[in-house]
Amino acid sequence: MTSASLIGTPVPELPGEPLRIAGQAFTSRLVMGTGGAGNLNILESALRASGTQLTTVAMRRIDPAAGGGLIDVLNRVGVQVLPNTAGCRTAREALLTARLARELLGTSWVKLEVVADDDTLLPDAGELLDAAGQLVDDGFTVLAYTNDDPVLALRLENAGCAAVMPLGAPIGTGLGVLNPHNIALIAQRASVPIILDAGVGTASDAALAMELGCDGVLLATAVTRAQDPARMAVAMRLAVQAGHAARLAGRIPKRERALASSTPVGLAEFGDRS
Amino acid sequence: MLLDVPVSATDVVVLGGGVIGAACAWRLARRGLRVILVDPAPGSGASGAAAGMLAPVSEVQPGEEPLLRLGCHAAQGYPDFVRELERVSGVVTGYRRCGTLAVALTADDRARLAENRRLQAGLGLTVEALTGRRCRDLEPMLDPGVSAGTLIPDDHQVDPRRLLEALRIAATAAGVVTVQGSGTPERVDEALAGVRLDSGTLVRAPRVVLATGAWSRSVVPAVRPVKGQILRLRMPAGEHVLRRTVRAVVHGRDVYLVPRENGELVVGATSEDVGLDQRVTAGAVHDLLRDAQALVPAVSELELTGTTARCRPGTPDNLPLIGPSVVPGLTLATGHHRNGVLLCAVTADAVAAALIDGEVPEGPVRACDPRRPGPARSADIVTTGRDTAAAATAGRR
Numbered sequence: 001m002t003s004a005s006l007i008g009t010p011v012p013e014l015p016g017e018p019l020r021i022a023g024q025a026f027t028s029r030l031v032m033g034t035g036g037a038g039n040l041n042i043l044e045s046a047l048r049a050s051g052t053q054l055t056t057v058a059m060r061r062i063d064p065a066a067g068g069g070l071i072d073v074l075n076r077v078g079v080q081v082l083p084n085t086a087g088c089r090t091a092r093e094a095l096l097t098a099r100l101a102r103e104l105l106g107t108s109w110v111k112l113e114v115v116a117d118d119d120t121l122l123p124d125a126g127e128l129l130d131a132a133g134q135l136v137d138d139g140f141t142v143l144a145y146t147n148d149d150p151v152l153a154l155r156l157e158n159a160g161c162a163a164v165m166p167l168g169a170p171i172g173t174g175l176g177v178l179n180p181h182n183i184a185l186i187a188q189r190a191s192v193p194i195i196l197d198a199g200v201g202t203a204s205d206a207a208l209a210m211e212l213g214c215d216g217v218l219l220a221t222a223v224t225r226a227q228d229p230a231r232m233a234v235a236m237r238l239a240v241q242a243g244h245a246a247r248l249a250g251r252i253p254k255r256e257r258a259l260a261s262s263t264p265v266g267l268a269e270f271g272d273r274s
Numbered sequence: 275m276l277l278d279v280p281v282s283a284t285d286v287v288v289l290g291g292g293v294i295g296a297a298c299a300w301r302l303a304r305r306g307l308r309v310i311l312v313d314p315a316p317g318s319g320a321s322g323a324a325a326g327m328l329a330p331v332s333e334v335q336p337g338e339e340p341l342l343r344l345g346c347h348a349a350q351g352y353p354d355f356v357r358e359l360e361r362v363s364g365v366v367t368g369y370r371r372c373g374t375l376a377v378a379l380t381a382d383d384r385a386r387l388a389e390n391r392r393l394q395a396g397l398g399l400t401v402e403a404l405t406g407r408r409c410r411d412l413e414p415m416l417d418p419g420v421s422a423g424t425l426i427p428d429d430h431q432v433d434p435r436r437l438l439e440a441l442r443i444a445a446t447a448a449g450v451v452t453v454q455g456s457g458t459p460e461r462v463d464e465a466l467a468g469v470r471l472d473s474g475t476l477v478r479a480p481r482v483v484l485a486t487g488a489w490s491r492s493v494v495p496a497v498r499p500v501k502g503q504i505l506r507l508r509m510p511a512g513e514h515v516l517r518r519t520v521r522a523v524v525h526g527r528d529v530y531l532v533p534r535e536n537g538e539l540v541v542g543a544t545s546e547d548v549g550l551d552q553r554v555t556a557g558a559v560h561d562l563l564r565d566a567q568a569l570v571p572a573v574s575e576l577e578l579t580g581t582t583a584r585c586r587p588g589t590p591d592n593l594p595l596i597g598p599s600v601v602p603g604l605t606l607a608t609g610h611h612r613n614g615v616l617l618c619a620v621t622a623d624a625v626a627a628a629l630i631d632g633e634v635p636e637g638p639v640r641a642c643d644p645r646r647p648g649p650a651r652s653a654d655i656v657t658t659g660r661d662t663a664a665a666a667t668a669g670r671r
Contacts, residue, residue, distance in 0.1 A: 038335040039592040041648060063549035069498045070547060073590075118525065172526065227336050 016248065019216050021193050022109075022141045022162040028053045029210070030240045031082070031195060033220025037229065040073050046223050047077045050233035055079045056111050056218065058086040059101045071105075082143070084111035089124070091131035098135055110135060111165070113145045121171040123147050129155055136160035145197050148182040150189060157192050164192060165218060168209060169199025172221050176205040180212055187213030203232075203239035210243025211251070283308050286481040286629060287469045288450075289457055291316030293324075293434060293614055294607050295485035296441035297622035302483070303448035305626050310477060311445065311452045312469060317438050319487045320614060323504055323584035325532045325540045326437070327519055328352060328616045329429040331399045332374050334390075340641035341593050342397065345613060347638045348620045349428065355619040356432070362447060365440035368433030368534055372518040377409050377416060377423040379568060383523045384422045391424050401426055415515050415572050431519055431532055434615045441618075453477070459484065459493060459604050459657045466603030470658055483605045483625055488550060488585035490608040494595065494644075495654050497609050499550045499585035503558040504542035505566075506580035507573065511537060515572050522569050529565040531573075539576060541566045545612075547588075554581045586611050596624050596642035597634045601655050605629060606644045 018025035032052040037043035047055060055074055062070050074081050083101035088094040091114060098110040114131055116124040123146050135142045136159060143163040144156045153164045166186050169175035176199060177183055187194045195216040196209035206217045217240050226232035288299045291313030299311045330345025356369040378384040394401045402425040409423035410416050446452070457469040459482045468478040484490055488499035509515050514533055521530035532540040544558045559581055567573045589595060589609040594617060599606050607625050610617050624639045634640055 038337060040588075040590040042337055042591075044590075062547050063551070069588075229337075 026053045029216040031218040036221045036224035044073045046229040046233040049230040051237045056082040056084045059083045060087040085113045091127045094131040109141045111143045132159045148179045150185045153186045165195045165197035167198040171198045174201025184212040203235040206239040207243035284479040287479045288483045290485035292319045292321035293618040297618040298625045299450045300445040301622040301626040303450045309450045314456045320584045320586045323582040324434040325542045326432045326434040331426045343638040363440035363443040367437045371430045374426040374429035374519040377420045377522045379419045481603045485607040487587045497587045500588040501546040502543040503583045507539040507576040509537045524565040552583045554583045595644040
């Protein structure tokens with residue numbers, strides 16, 4: 001099947017429970033970011049191909065009132081806009097950015113991102129927890145981008161976050177899920193949705209995250225900077241579905257030695273086996 | 275001032291006096307049309323801020339081959355264009371065939387450089403992989419940490435401010451009359467009547483060329499402003515820190531340094547989707563200087579002579595809008611984004627051919643047809659008019 005025909009064909013969502021965040025249902029478990037696309041047309045075709053229903057946008061890099069830009073594309077594709085606080089280093093900045101987003105975009109949902117430095121873009125745990133509490137108190141539905149730390153993930157949940165979004169690897173690295181054990185532990189212990197955010201490089205990374213028990217996957221660069229973004233968007237959509245289905249289906253236990261899938265009884269014998 | 279111009283004597287009004295509008299006005303007048311150019315402050319937009327890189331090879335992106343073909347076509351014609359312009363205007367444009375060196379510091383940035391090089395080579399473009407040592411042989415002031423590079427011999431530079439001055443002199447010499455003001459194309463009963471100035475005056479003309487850059491958005495909603503911030507530094511007399519344009523990705527951020535023969539060193543540029551905003555921000559100046567200094571430590575000793583923020587006209591597919599619009603008589607020459615300086619001559623030639631010969635000539639500029647299909651409906655046009663709706667739409671998919 002060619003890329004064009006694959007992209008043109010709607011990929012049906014597998015039957016099953018939708019992803020629910022703060023009471024809202026999403027049949028697609030793939031959340032997309034918008035950074036890194038070469039141009040708006042490429043981004044638009046990738047978003048459509050991904051089947052995403054929720055897409056995050058950096059408030060510090062856009063002016064929603066300007067028109068003709070990213071927000072128009074998202075409206076045309078018909079996805080819910082999830083403003084994020086990318087670029088914020090302090091809880092205070094994140095709070096101000098979230099309030100600006102609420103005013104300009106008319107949504108109280110925010111993807112909270114408070115990073116410590118430019119080199120790693122890793123979350124600053126102290127500021128993150130502080131900001132999460134303040135935003136929840138201010139009436140926001142908070143989806144918190146965090147480290148792959150099971151303790152901090154629970155703290156964020158207890159602070160009232162509607163979803164917790166641990167990283168697979170640092171933003172933009174494409175290194176995959178570096179600590180699968182921690183991601184699985186976070187997913188096991190959580191009672192809010194866990195969405196793997198950042199680090200996905202290719203489709204198998206997204207599938208693995210779902211197999212580990214995540215409720216969804218957020219990615220941007222892996223699609224927008226791929227050679228063929230729309231085709232990679234389709235791959236990610238299928239990978240998230242495949243990983244989720246595999247998780248629900250229940251994988252077989254791993255064994256040390258081989259075990260034939262069918263018994264040898266009744267097979268023809270050739271030559272002298274005595 | 276309008277009274278000096280007999281209204282019946284105008285063949286075409288060019289809206290916008292940046293490099294695109296000035297080049298169109300010059301070419302149209304040279305081909306015998308009576309041209310009025312309308313601009314509130316010619317050269318105050320993106321043209322006056324541009325770095326002047328003529329860099330279709332350096333800037334190529336996956337999936338943007340039509341823009342690459344157009345850019346290469348324009349770059350090939352630049353020497354002839356500049357030679358004629360300099361002869362007519364008497365202004366030296368600062369066109370330098372110096373090539374471009376793209377370098378990388380870290381392993382991550384080196385990988386990205388190599389990926390770009392594969393893309394460029396795969397498209398048949400001339401690029402040469404260099405070791406860090408070889409990069410520093412070419413440009414000894416590069417940081418010792420530069421570990422790899424790509425030499426792009428065909429990407430050159432021009433000084434956009436001088437280019438614009440030359441174009442305006444050439445246009446005036448060819449008979450173009452400049453009117454200071456802002457205006458909007460106006461229709462009466464579906465026919466183009468001319469341009470309505472903000473002062474209320476109607477400049478009558480059967481044809482209008484829209485070349486208002488980021489401000490085109492009020493007429494062509496598919497165009498959006500993309501803010502760019504840029505720095506100007508001064509190199510000590512006789513001590514050129516760099517010989518050729520140097521660009522790099524530093525920790526994932528693009529930065530370039532363009533040295534001019536007159537000692538100016540231009541450092542740019544940000545790319546921000548924040549609307550029509552011309553404020554210089556502390557963070558952008560800091561980031562540009564930090565990244566420039568990481569590449570060339572001696573930058574810290576240079577005089578910082580200016581900081582500028584201007585808006586480029588972006589389009590959904592990064593291709594400009596060049597040629598007839600859905601409104602008869604209204605020709606577009608806008609949406610050039612990062613490539614206005616490179617594309618001004620091919621745009622002006624196409625616009626002149628469209629207006630005078632009736633069609634845009636064969637070649638890569640045809641990909642810029644404003645009526646091309648696209649999700650953002652580039653074809654939508656908004657004009658003012660006595661008895662038409664403010665928004666007239668045609669060519670919807």
